[in-house]
Amino acid sequence: MSTSSKHQPSTDVDADANVVAAAAVTYTGGIQLKTRFSWFAEFIELISSMRFAISLLTLIAIASTIGTVLKQDEPMPNYVNQFGPFWFDVFAKLGLYSVYSTWWFLLIMAFLVVSTSLCISRNAPKILKDLRSWRENVREQSLRNFHHKGEWTVPVAPETLTQQLLARINAKGYKTKVVQKDNAILISAKQGAANKWGYIFAHSAIVIICIGALLDSNLPIRAQKWLYGKTDFNGSGLIADIGPEHRLGLGNPTFRGNTLIPEGAASSTAVIPQANGVLIQDLPFTLQLKHFVIDFYSTGMPKLFASDVVLRDNQTGETISATIKVNHPLIYKGIAIYQSSFEDGGSKLKLTAFPMTGDKDATFPIAGEVNGSTPLDAKSANTNSQYTIQWSGFRPFNVENMAEQGQDLRAVSKSKSLNQQLAEDISKHMGSGAKSAVVKDLKNVGPSVQYILLDSAGQKREFSNYMQPVKVDDDYVFLTGVRDKPDDAFRYLRIPADDNDEVTEWMRLRAALNNPALRVQAAQRYAQRAIAENRDGSALLRAQLEQSAERGLSLFAGDGKQAGYLAISTFLEQVPQQEQEKAADIFMKILNGSLWDLWQVAREKDGLKDMPADEKHGRFLQLSANALSDASFYGAPVYLQLNSFEEIKASVFQVTRSPGKKVVYLGCLFLVLGVFSMLYVRERRLWVWIRSDSNGYGQSHALMAMSTQRKTLDFEKEFEVMKTQLMQLEAESKAQK
Numbered sequence: 001m002s003t004s005s006k007h008q009p010s011t012d013v014d015a016d017a018n019v020v021a022a023a024a025v026t027y028t029g030g031i032q033l034k035t036r037f038s039w040f041a042e043f044i045e046l047i048s049s050m051r052f053a054i055s056l057l058t059l060i061a062i063a064s065t066i067g068t069v070l071k072q073d074e075p076m077p078n079y080v081n082q083f084g085p086f087w088f089d090v091f092a093k094l095g096l097y098s099v100y101s102t103w104w105f106l107l108i109m110a111f112l113v114v115s116t117s118l119c120i121s122r123n124a125p126k127i128l129k130d131l132r133s134w135r136e137n138v139r140e141q142s143l144r145n146f147h148h149k150g151e152w153t154v155p156v157a158p159e160t161l162t163q164q165l166l167a168r169i170n171a172k173g174y175k176t177k178v179v180q181k182d183n184a185i186l187i188s189a190k191q192g193a194a195n196k197w198g199y200i201f202a203h204s205a206i207v208i209i210c211i212g213a214l215l216d217s218n219l220p221i222r223a224q225k226w227l228y229g230k231t232d233f234n235g236s237g238l239i240a241d242i243g244p245e246h247r248l249g250l251g252n253p254t255f256r257g258n259t260l261i262p263e264g265a266a267s268s269t270a271v272i273p274q275a276n277g278v279l280i281q282d283l284p285f286t287l288q289l290k291h292f293v294i295d296f297y298s299t300g301m302p303k304l305f306a307s308d309v310v311l312r313d314n315q316t317g318e319t320i321s322a323t324i325k326v327n328h329p330l331i332y333k334g335i336a337i338y339q340s341s342f343e344d345g346g347s348k349l350k351l352t353a354f355p356m357t358g359d360k361d362a363t364f365p366i367a368g369e370v371n372g373s374t375p376l377d378a379k380s381a382n383t384n385s386q387y388t389i390q391w392s393g394f395r396p397f398n399v400e401n402m403a404e405q406g407q408d409l410r411a412v413s414k415s416k417s418l419n420q421q422l423a424e425d426i427s428k429h430m431g432s433g434a435k436s437a438v439v440k441d442l443k444n445v446g447p448s449v450q451y452i453l454l455d456s457a458g459q460k461r462e463f464s465n466y467m468q469p470v471k472v473d474d475d476y477v478f479l480t481g482v483r484d485k486p487d488d489a490f491r492y493l494r495i496p497a498d499d500n501d502e503v504t505e506w507m508r509l510r511a512a513l514n515n516p517a518l519r520v521q522a523a524q525r526y527a528q529r530a531i532a533e534n535r536d537g538s539a540l541l542r543a544q545l546e547q548s549a550e551r552g553l554s555l556f557a558g559d560g561k562q563a564g565y566l567a568i569s570t571f572l573e574q575v576p577q578q579e580q581e582k583a584a585d586i587f588m589k590i591l592n593g594s595l596w597d598l599w600q601v602a603r604e605k606d607g608l609k610d611m612p613a614d615e616k617h618g619r620f621l622q623l624s625a626n627a628l629s630d631a632s633f634y635g636a637p638v639y640l641q642l643n644s645f646e647e648i649k650a651s652v653f654q655v656t657r658s659p660g661k662k663v664v665y666l667g668c669l670f671l672v673l674g675v676f677s678m679l680y681v682r683e684r685r686l687w688v689w690i691r692s693d694s695n696g697y698g699q700s701h702a703l704m705a706m707s708t709q710r711k712t713l714d715f716e717k718e719f720e721v722m723k724t725q726l727m728q729l730e731a732e733s734k735a736q737k
Contacts (some may be wrong), residue, residue: 037186047111048118058114063108067099073273078579081487098275101218104313107215113210120203131196134188136179140689146705150723154700158185158690161700164729165688172722184691191684198677201670215660220253221272221279234277239269247280248272258282262345262650263288268314270655278669283655284333286312292649294342296399305342307651324653338654344370345650347394349449353638354503355382356631358511360606366640368451370394370648376638378451383637386456393450396647398466400445445470445479449642461635464490467642469497475623478503480639493630495639496623503641506624509595512602513557513628522598523549530593548587549594556591556628564629596621682715684708686722702726 071078079097080088095102097676143149153532154161162178162185169176174189224230233246248255257279266288272279286307294305306325311332312318323331330337347370355362362382368374368391376387446468453461464481472479476497496506497571512518527546531538555567562570568587573585599621600610611617685707693699704726708715 004407009587016059017190023614041624044118047115049115050119051682053112053119056108056115059108060105060112063099063105066096069098070096072100073098077486081485089688104221106214106217109210109214113207113214113676116206118212118303120200120207124200126704127200131193134177134179134190134580135685135687136177136186136188138186138687139474140184140691142705143687143689143703143705146707148706148719150704150727152702152727153693154729155698155704156700156729157698158692158700161702162187162690164395164692165726168725168729169409169686169688174684181689184689187686187688187690189686191686192682194677195681195683198674198679198681200674201677205658205667205671205674208670209664212660212663214666215663216254216256216585216658221248221255224248224252230279232274232277232279239271239280242280246278247282250282252281253657254659255281255655257655258340258652259287259655260343260345260650260652261287262648263289263292263299265289265345265650281655283335284314285335285597286314287653288312289651292342292651294649297612302342305339305651307339307653309337311337324651328730334659336656336658337654339651340654343650343652344394345648346372348646349391349394350644351449351640351642352476353640354507356510356634357382357514358507358509360504360507360511385637387637388454388525389640390454390461391449393454394645394647395448396645397444397446397448398448399442402469443471447642447645449640449645453636458464460484462486463636463640465640465642466613469501475619475621476501477627480634482634482636493535493627494623496620503639505599506627508602508606509599509624510628512597512598512605513553516554518598519553519557520550521601523547525597525601525730526590526594529597540686545590549590552587552591553594553598556595556625558632563632566629566632592621593626595625599624633652682708682710682712684715684718688726691727 013698038465061590074097076088076092076097079091083091091097095104099105140423156164165187166176169187169189172191175193176187176189179186179188208663221230225471229245230248231245233242255270255272257272259267259270261267266286267284267629268283270281270283272281288311289307289309291308292305293308295303297303306323306324308323309321309330311320311322311330313332320330320332324330326339349368349370351366351368353364353366353376359382364377366374366376366389368389368392370393374389376389377393378386445466446628448464448466450462450464453463455646462483466479469476470479472494477494478497479492479494481492483490495503495506497503502536512522526549527542530545531542552568555571556564558564558567572580572584572587596613596618687705689703691701693701704723706715706719706722
């Protein structure tokens with residue numbers, strides 16, 4: 001895009017040679033602006049210069065890099081969680097969350113269009129003039145100063161030699177022109193003049209592509225906001241109830257929006273995300289989703305998803321049935337409908353709510369619909385707070401890597417003074433379904449439901465509960481995950497499945513642990529079972545053991561500020577360090593034994609038989625104790641178990657009108673032609689000066705010279721071939737005589 005070009009001649013070249021060599025340079029000085037305002041001329045000179053255009057391209061490259069690295073148009077809370085409040089505000093003011101729609105990016109694009117257009121308008125006329133020029137205003141002495149030249153004498157008349165040379169030059173694909181000089185004939189030939197079109201095509205491609213990008217930008221939407229008072233909608237409610245000030249008409253020239261359609265439903269609008277909300281784009285048709293098809297890989301990743309739709313024209317009533325797949329859009333009246341993704345369309349769920357107090361008589365059914373909400377009755381949940389359940393998602397199956405260890409739900413103990421046995425016992429019994437980043441054990445663990453529990457103060461916690469018990473470390477457990485932030489990984493509570501693959505026995509044990517009277521009975525029963533009555537001092541030992549068992553159960557139940565293993569850890573820190581290991585071993589044996597008796601006491605209270613004291617039920621009790629300890633970190637008044645569901649799929653379509661797309665395609669074609677012309681088409685110029693030889697009548701003297709833009713090995717070879725073929729006329733003429 002340079003507006004000037006300099007040629008430094010060799011010192012042994014005369015003035016005429018300088019003129020010819022300068023004319024051989026492709027890029028010219030261009031048309032100079034004539035104005036009496038020098039500052040305006042300098043401004044035009046600046047914005048049409050190469051350095052200015054390169055600066056703009058550099059800025060666009062930097063902005064595009066940011067737009068590639070940083071995910072664009074994500075929900076704002078995601079950016080807050082990622083960067084923090086301070087940098088979130090800084091990046092928001094710079095518009096980095098939607099780079100390609102910011103005013104400064106569009107301004108740079110507009111300046112690039114103006115700069116390149118000025119460059120083309122200033123230089124294209126001179127380039128085209130040079131393209132049509134034969135450069136016949138040369139002299140014999142000028143041609144002698146060319147590096148690539150040759151001279152010979154032929155015993156034929158100049159007119160005859162001219163015709164012979166024209167035949168050979170034309171055979172090489174050169175276009176020729178014969179110019180009569182005073183005492184000589186000049187043959188001017190050229191080939192590869194299309195090279196100059198490459199510069200025009202390449203620079204025009206930049207303008208065309210930028211114009212296409214501007215056409216597909218949000219400039220038309222911004223214009224409608226400025227001219228027609230359109231505003232972003234940031235409320236809630238039905239799309240049909242949104243006012244006209246938030247809607248864009250059918251004549252909107254360009255847009256890119258999304259529409260979510262559940263199976264069996266239809267939509268005639270698209271939602272266009274904006275910085276402060278959304279705009280509603282009315283469509284000239286109604287799109288109905290008949291059926292959504294999805295197929296998965298063994299890893300659980302989607303392999304194929306497609307939508308069978310029916311499109312009805314709102315004006316004519318014409319209907320079209322089609323299948324929309326990824327990269328196979330449906331295009332109607334210039335509007336393209338792409339398969340973007342899929343979501344839950346409002347699956348209907350039926351669950352059972354188990355109060356975390358463990359009271360089996362307080363369980364109650366609860367129903368929900370994905371993307372909806374359900375109030376949680378405080379009385380039924382045995383809580384004083386009011387909660388709302390927001391059903392955020394449902395998955396009919398989940399392929400999990402069961403070889404990876406998930407994060408523990410339990411908070412990590414700060415104490416390092418406990419014995420190794422207790423530390424290992426605390427660290428290894430909780431997690432989510434996984435162990436090593438190398439080992440893979442992919443399994444479908446069945447349906448799961450995701451929901452957000454919102455309390456009256458606005459505090460949120462997200463949960464993910466699996467419907468069926470999952471086999472983890474050879475044990476079947478019900479996994480219920482919890483996290484405080486959307487970017488956090490789920491931490492899982494493992495509730496062991498009982499003999500009936502239910503959570504009933506664990507809930508029974510939890511209710512008993514929260515009952516002081518049952519804890520006393522369990523402590524008595526454990527002491528009687530552990531100390532035989534016929535031993536000396538057995539009554540005193542039983543009383544001491546009963547007291548220790550009751551104290552252990554109370555600590556584990558959380559009568560103080562802490563509960564579970566964390567409470568026991570804090571209690572054991574009061575023991576001298578050298579005695580902690582022994583004390584922890586004894587304390588854990590008493591706790592495990594008293595928990596077993598607590599379970600049997602609870603079953604007897606409900607009119608059930610004692611569980612057999614075998615390895616299976618001993619393992620169940622160990623897992624139950626771990627889950628009881630972890631439950632203090634669960635942070636929910638109820639555990640929700642999914643019983644049944646009615647899945648409803650929804651397809652997310654991206655609806656676009658892109659008038660600039662064809663313009664960009666045209667620009668790309670120009671760019672390919674321009675680059676090809678500049679790289680693979682070489683302009684060559686050839687001159688032959690023919691005059692009568694002064695040494696003899698009927699003889700002609702020829703002087704040939706060649707030039708090109710870029711001196712390459714191919715040109716050197718071509719020159720030698722051309723020179724040899726033209727000079728062969730001398731030998732052929734002598735042979736004929």
